[in-house]
Amino acid sequence: MNDIRPARWTRRHLGLLTGSAATTVPAVTDWPAPRVLPHDDVWDLWPVQEEDGSPSTVLGQELWMTLSAPAAGHPEERHGHARLHLLGRDADGWTDLGHVFADGASLGSREWSGSAVRRPDGTVSVFYTAAGRRGEPWQTFSQRVVEARPRLLTADGRVSLDRDVAHQEILRSNGGTYLPADEVEGAPGRIRAFRDPGWFRDPADGREHLLIAASVPWDGGFMGAIALAGARPGGWSLGPPLLVAEGINHEIERPHIVVQDSTYYLFFVTHRHNFHPRDAAPTGLYGFAAPALTGPYEPLNGSGLVLGNPPEHPDLAYAWLVLSDLRVVSFLNYRFSGAVDPREAATPEARAAFGGTVAPVLKLALDGLSTSVV
Incomplete structure (x- = not known):
């Protein structure tokens, strides 16, 4: 992996950005939207994958994971209470299968986003971000990549994961290429990153990789980047970044790859307020494409924008x-109803504007370096 030349996402690319129906998320008129969990907010969902990347189905249900927190207080506070939650999905909707881990079992004081893959031996590799440290007296913002590998259980016709499982730190930022994600104080959007491990098996050689949202040094501060780690005997090896936001964005999240027609599509997300300058581009799904995992990558649609909010x-x-079949999942965040930004509004107004549930599923069409929402 050391021969990677990182793709550069630059201001020139953003200058090519134009809004169109093909790259705009359809408006949602059903509000408040139906909730997946009646008493909890959910966000950042992902499927339990088979090793070919497709969603795993057990006892007639697709298995999914999501972040969850009690639907109380200001929505922006949910990150301080985040837990991994297991869900089932079939034609009748969603089934609550409980928290992924037992209380106090994970290595962080909170559990942030990751990915999961079902193994041939009946276990599930759950990769997640340990935010803070278990038992810390106050919440910090250190981030490490952790793996737990519980057995998948189907007793009494109900899917669950074995709670008696070890948790092992497998990667942390190295302090060189990637800045350490170790702040004591901060908030989402204002901290360095080393999180959101996205599992990927390269069909070209069968090797396993993790894509990680990271931070690299930039002009006395930091910029968003996508780190690539490769599996090796006994652990993981952290390599050079696949992509760097060159002076335009300090936080890109949830990197993942889908292979279609021998093209590697590298996707990631970011908020509008993380651009430099702020609101230089919309909150959205962005992407690049390459003929191989290590590149060279070119931006989709010229600018990188794949889907932006209206x-x-x-x-x-x-x-x-x-997903591998080009379905696109997301969660409903804030629906504006006035001039005040809901993230900065008082709790009652913010809570009324917050979705906290799964958004309507979209479908993406890919044609080389061009994309459109179907």
Whole structure:
């Protein structure tokens, strides 16, 4: 992996950005939207994958994971209470299968986003971000990549994961290429990153990789980047970045790859307020494409924009994830109803504007370096 030349996402690319129906998330008129969990907010969902990247189906249900927190207080506070939740999905909707891990079992004080893959031996590799440290007296913002590998259980016709499982830190930022994600104080959007491990098996050689949202040094501060780690005997090896936001964005999240027609599509998401300058581009799903995992990558649609929120609701949805069949899942974030930004509004107004549930599923069409929402 050391021969990677990182793709550069630059201001020139953003200058090519034009809004169109093909790259705009459709408006949501059903509000408040139906909730997946009646008493909890959910966000950042992902499927338990088979090793070919397709969603795993057990006892007639697709298995999914999501972040969850009690639907109380200001929505922006949910990140301080985040837990991994297991869900089932079939034609009748969603089934609550409980928290993925037992209380206090994970290595962080919170559990942030990751990915999961079902193994041939009956276990599930759950890769997640340990935010803070278990038992810390106050919440910090250190981030490490952790793997737990519970057995998949189907007793009494119900799917669950074995709670008696070890958790092992497998990667952390190296302090060189990638800045350490170790702040004591901060908030989402204002901290360095080393999180959101996205599992990927390269069909070209069968090797396993993790894509990680990271931070690299930039002009006395930091910029968003996508780190690539490769599996090796006994662990993981952290390599050079696949992509760097060259002076334009300090936080890109949830990197993942889908292979279509021998082309590697590298997707990631970011908020409008993370651009430099702020609102230089919309909150959305962005992407690049290459003939191989290590590149060379070119931006999709010229600018990198694949899906952006509609201007009238600039924070409508977030955390888009493109599945192997090109379905696109996300969650409903904020629906604007006035002049005040809901993220900065008082709790009652923010809570009324917050979705906290799964957004309508979209479908993406890919044609080389061009994309459109179907």
